[in-house]
Amino acid sequence: MATATASHTPEDVFDVEAIRAQFPILSEEVHGKSLVYLDTGASAQKPQLVMDAVDDMYKHAYSNVHRGAHRMSELATDRFEHAREQVRSFLNAAHSHEIIFVRNGTEACNLVAFSYAKKFLQEGDAILISEMEHHSNIVPWHMVAEEKGLRVLAVPVTDDGGFDMDAYDRLLEDGVKLVAVTHTSNVLGTVTPAKEIIRKAHAAGAKVLLDGCQSAVHMPVDVRDLDVDFYAITGHKLYGPSGIGVLYGKEELLNAMPPYQGGGSMIKTVTLTKSTYAPLPAKFEAGTPAIAQAVGFGAALDYMRSIGLDAIRDYEEDLRAYATQKLSAVPGLKIYGTMPGKAAVISFTLDKAHSHDVSTILDRHGVAIRAGHHCAQPLMDRFGVAATARASFGMYNTRADVDRLVEAVEFVSEIFG
Amino acid sequence: MATATASHTPEDVFDVEAIRAQFPILSEEVHGKSLVYLDTGASAQKPQLVMDAVDDMYKHAYSNVHRGAHRMSELATDRFEHAREQVRSFLNAAHSHEIIFVRNGTEACNLVAFSYAKKFLQEGDAILISEMEHHSNIVPWHMVAEEKGLRVLAVPVTDDGGFDMDAYDRLLEDGVKLVAVTHTSNVLGTVTPAKEIIRKAHAAGAKVLLDGCQSAVHMPVDVRDLDVDFYAITGHKLYGPSGIGVLYGKEELLNAMPPYQGGGSMIKTVTLTKSTYAPLPAKFEAGTPAIAQAVGFGAALDYMRSIGLDAIRDYEEDLRAYATQKLSAVPGLKIYGTMPGKAAVISFTLDKAHSHDVSTILDRHGVAIRAGHHCAQPLMDRFGVAATARASFGMYNTRADVDRLVEAVEFVSEIFG
Amino acid sequence: MLDELRELYQEVILDHGKNPRNFRAMDNATHKAAGRNPLCGDQLVVYLAVDEDGKVADASFLGKGCAISMASASMMTEMVHGKTPEDAERLFENFHTLCTTDHTPDAPEGLEDEVEKLEVLSGVRQFPSRVKCATLSWHTMDAAIKGEEEISTE
Amino acid sequence: MLDELRELYQEVILDHGKNPRNFRAMDNATHKAAGRNPLCGDQLVVYLAVDEDGKVADASFLGKGCAISMASASMMTEMVHGKTPEDAERLFENFHTLCTTDHTPDAPEGLEDEVEKLEVLSGVRQFPSRVKCATLSWHTMDAAIKGEEEISTE
Numbered sequence A, B: 001m002a003t004a005t006a007s008h009t010p011e012d013v014f015d016v017e018a019i020r021a022q023f024p025i026l027s028e029e030v031h032g033k034s035l036v037y038l039d040t041g042a043s044a045q046k047p048q049l050v051m052d053a054v055d056d057m058y059k060h061a062y063s064n065v066h067r068g069a070h071r072m073s074e075l076a077t078d079r080f081e082h083a084r085e086q087v088r089s090f091l092n093a094a095h096s097h098e099i100i101f102v103r104n105g106t107e108a109c110n111l112v113a114f115s116y117a118k119k120f121l122q123e124g125d126a127i128l129i130s131e132m133e134h135h136s137n138i139v140p141w142h143m144v145a146e147e148k149g150l151r152v153l154a155v156p157v158t159d160d161g162g163f164d165m166d167a168y169d170r171l172l173e174d175g176v177k178l179v180a181v182t183h184t185s186n187v188l189g190t191v192t193p194a195k196e197i198i199r200k201a202h203a204a205g206a207k208v209l210l211d212g213c214q215s216a217v218h219m220p221v222d223v224r225d226l227d228v229d230f231y232a233i234t235g236h237k238l239y240g241p242s243g244i245g246v247l248y249g250k251e252e253l254l255n256a257m258p259p260y261q262g263g264g265s266m267i268k269t270v271t272l273t274k275s276t277y278a279p280l281p282a283k284f285e286a287g288t289p290a291i292a293q294a295v296g297f298g299a300a301l302d303y304m305r306s307i308g309l310d311a312i313r314d315y316e317e318d319l320r321a322y323a324t325q326k327l328s329a330v331p332g333l334k335i336y337g338t339m340p341g342k343a344a345v346i347s348f349t350l351d352k353a354h355s356h357d358v359s360t361i362l363d364r365h366g367v368a369i370r371a372g373h374h375c376a377q378p379l380m381d382r383f384g385v386a387a388t389a390r391a392s393f394g395m396y397n398t399r400a401d402v403d404r405l406v407e408a409v410e411f412v413s414e415i416f417g
Numbered sequence C, D: 001m002l003d004e005l006r007e008l009y010q011e012v013i014l015d016h017g018k019n020p021r022n023f024r025a026m027d028n029a030t031h032k033a034a035g036r037n038p039l040c041g042d043q044l045v046v047y048l049a050v051d052e053d054g055k056v057a058d059a060s061f062l063g064k065g066c067a068i069s070m071a072s073a074s075m076m077t078e079m080v081h082g083k084t085p086e087d088a089e090r091l092f093e094n095f096h097t098l099c100t101t102d103h104t105p106d107a108p109e110g111l112e113d114e115v116e117k118l119e120v121l122s123g124v125r126q127f128p129s130r131v132k133c134a135t136l137s138w139h140t141m142d143a144a145i146k147g148e149e150e151i152s153t154e
């Protein structure tokens, strides 16, 4: 209550209208209603300045990178490598060559699976995931486990959506060589105790991949402070273009790993019978990269930093608290994931209506949420539901958006009695 | 001579000025000179309408695809799947689910290597490439060969840059299960006799991957007429955005192949211990795809078709002939690749100047060409050169561009005596 | 716009959705198939018992899903009862047209009543992404009749 | 703009480029390393023979490359002759600054003549992508002195 009625809310200091003005799509109408976009967890909308950064490159500084000895190629390479430096600085990595550009968060996980785990784990070794992982941090492990005879273990999730630390302590003992867990759950909003997870894993001799696809959008991330070995992020969830993601990896690990895909730019020499490989980061970036998307991504990250990651976190925390309070008042509505410090992601079910019906009805109210298993079927199984509805917030959402959400949910109750 | 002085050149009927007007970067200046971009072989420039298609999506129809039950998600999915249909139609594939979106041409080759070859080739089997392959059609085969104990054989290149068909006939007998050759050489411009290659491979029981990264930009491609099993193309060389490519594969082959990367969207069911996979094309598109880039790519292909692939080919053939004639007149200049029907790609060396010096000097004249091994080191070895200079043409180039190129090359001769 | 919602979620649908008929497994099924909509996670199993006369003597289903898919499955099991598999397929075709086009197709001879009843689901036309929910059970029945074990509507 | 080209490709550079000095392998080298610029494919091997007095008694190189890299390597082998490895490293540092910044650094004591000679290569400053060509041989010599076998300038 206090949060909802306080006279000084973060909205007063956080200029959300200026932010909204950067996002053209927020002025769209859907079914005759102004759009309330609460599906940032699936993909964030794009600020004009990201589109501009991409177009500016295509108009003034485009060519393939690293290859030409002409001016356009130099300009393009400078912008592309500047983007790498922007990501480095955003994550506070030690070196920009620890930043590997990939397609998306999924590919970042696959790279660790098919380069690191495939090479360094031995038959019988275990990979430890958790019950709240996104499929992109589950399926690659199944695939490499099948190929190499590895075991995939999972840390259970507690009833309030927490990471079961006691179970983790026990499971770590069971031959675990790699821990691959989410930093923030895309369903529960739970922020896992990453530092503790990493410290314990290292003590047990295991490396750690954090799936940060849902974290960096809600809070500052510092890979060196975390001391994490690998960190996956995805551009389209960070207000950047689609088609670009990043795997951060510690230099000595990336150096030791074999390449992932073969092709141009990642080689040192090629003869008809043998290839040798280039140093980082080129070794992992075969072929022409997503040049302009990397540049757009860099612009998105700088934009977030200009607003302030702490400010974004505080602002979204207020929205989350407000939305939680209002939704909790709806009869028959159950929220999944109630851990303190959780991110602005609210999954819920209504006792009388299936989530799919909820999302259809909300959509006709102009409110875009997502319904389904959210690519987290094991977590659905854990909570015994086939699907949930999920409202996920971005820095451009407002309390007015929450009110529209709640109004529409009340209409669902009206229809389903 | 006839070509160069004919009063009716293809420029008369082909409205190159209208095309140039679509490409903002062509109005740029480089070192105080108007840009002459002859590096389309490395990456093509982008028409305004491609940027517009991407931005329009971000402004009016963006969301993640295939996942939501809200309007923006439906709109985004429709545009994304429409792009797949545009590619299908461009390549004349039978089904749109035979079109797999990947990052680039390199990834398309890797997908065939790590899904098809890894599963279906057995120890001792051979993969047959050629001496004129791009590294992206060499290195993946080295990687999978090392892993599986396969052999990589290569068809020699003749002195005029042709595909040595006699050698091919012989090599095919040697346990070849997969032929992976280029459709058009990025260095020599050679268009390989693809239909004959494919027919013979099929007769020998081998499948064929054509690397079409340099073909589709210069001429119409029909995968059904070719009867090719796999065909790789890359968006950024086809006037599309960076970060998007396509692997075409025959339905029955793709269906039989295991997935390539694991993650969201490519699964049917996931439990903590097992995953099962979705049907085509989803099985090969793990995670959030390059949504907006696919849409931009579709727009680029439609633009090319609106001009006409035959018209583009004829126009570029005239440019190639004109440029060949003019360059051949420069003393000490040698052209690599002189096959009839070759594409508008001219690699050359000067006897007195290293290619790197050539490209620097041309760059100061505003002429962007590429110098180096062009990611084709085995081909460089074949011709006993460390590097060549390469001028590669697009539909926006003109005879005036050729004149600027030749002028600048003459300046090189002036300096190097 | 909200009118469209009211048309989609009519009383009869909400009723079938809440209290699905023939919601049970069947031991003596002659035909059985599982259907799944991987997008939303809906899945159901359809059972048919075709008797010696070649008529559907019993039809039932089990599964989880939204109101639309549950109601559609429930109505389907009621409707195919006593029909030949061929008639059931004819109804499916008719229903498919109803859901995916703008017009209500002519009813096949002898199936006028059924077609009329199905019209209650025609509101789904305004909701393209929900058409699969409405047709999942029918696709699954079709698979069962054809002897397939599993279908996936994506 | 073309003036910059003329400044880069001065007579002395074209001469060294065409007729590189000390262009040969060396059997009795005490130090040897291979350098490669993967971007353009340039590669060369640098040989040094350091005598008992700790001076470079012989320096040579082999390889393929552009005029800039050949001229720079040729001049380098002439210049380090008779110097201690420490002086050679000092020259490298000086040369690196010359190529990558806007000012000509002060010459280390006793190396004034060499530094003056190297200035002929300062035109490369206007060509950022060519700096690696000019410095490849020096990097390789540095690697040889430090006992590394191979370097790659990317």
Ligand SMILES: Cc1ncc(COP(=O)(O)O)c(C=O)c1O
Pocket: A041, A042, A104, A105, A106, A107, A134, A136, A137, A182, A184, A185, A186, A211, A213, A214, A234, A236, A245, A375, B263, B264, B286, B287, B288
């Ligand atoms: C927690 C989490 N991990 C990974 C991913 C995969 O990201 P992408 O779809 O960009 O590959 C997502 C998003 O879908 C996610 O929410």
Ligand SMILES: Cc1ncc(COP(=O)(O)O)c(C=O)c1O
Pocket: A263, A264, A286, A287, A288, B041, B042, B104, B105, B106, B107, B134, B136, B137, B182, B184, B185, B186, B211, B213, B214, B234, B236, B245, B375
């Ligand atoms: C013949 C050929 N194949 C493959 C490729 C690889 O394409 P990409 O760099 O888009 O992966 C290229 C371009 O670099 C090419 O010219």
